[in-house]
Amino acid sequence: MMPGYGKVDAVLRSLNGATEISKEIRDANFILERLEMKQQLTDLAGYISVAKMELSLLQHSIEEKDQQLLRQAEALAYKGNIKRRGDGYYRTADNRPYGQPYCSYCWEHDQQLIHLHNRVLSNDIRICPHCKNEYQNARTPYIEADLLAV
Ligand SMILES: [Zn+2]
Known part of the structure; x- marks a missing residue:
């Protein structure tokens, strides 16, 4: 502007x-x-x-x-329902993170919840479609909600 x-x-x-x-x-x-x-x-x-x-x-x-x-x-x-785990943020149930990771940069920088995507042709790298930061898959795993019940 x-x-x-x-x-x-x-x-x-x-x-x-x-x-x-x-x-x-x-x-x-x-x-x-x-x-x-x-x-x-x-x-x-x-x-x-x-x-x-x-x-x-x-x-x-x-x-x-x-x-x-x-x-x-x-x-x-x-805020109360989002928790950091590894390099990502997750929604929580009973205070435990689950599901797809959100970009930690976007959340910490301007409170945007942006799901990380797997980079095309790579299973090791996730990428934020918004800020383009890359994350190691191992540091931002998908967490099954079912495992919480165990
Ligand atoms: Zn981002």
Whole structure:
């Protein structure tokens, strides 16, 4: 995202610019040279289109924040049920890890639960589809939930 854009004060600046122009037109009692009028309208349209662009950037950044909040809420809900084992994180049942490992980098870095995948043509390496970190399969095993009952 461009710095200085998608900010409320940037939107207000553009709208103020548009307000200034309409004030100038009004102050001239709506009597302007054709060329001057054309220039004013061009500036007015410019301010409005910048405001529109800034608003859409603002909306985008609000949506990103919403996503982030959602992830954090999810992370909090999971926190007590996620446990590290070897190089991965696992869901737990009765405080014991089971199932497919989650990427420890993604969990520790931004509370995202991303399942590790086996790397194509390799049974020894797992890879995180998100951050591309690689893990040894032996350090991130699949843990059968059934074994917990034993
Ligand atoms: Zn990852």
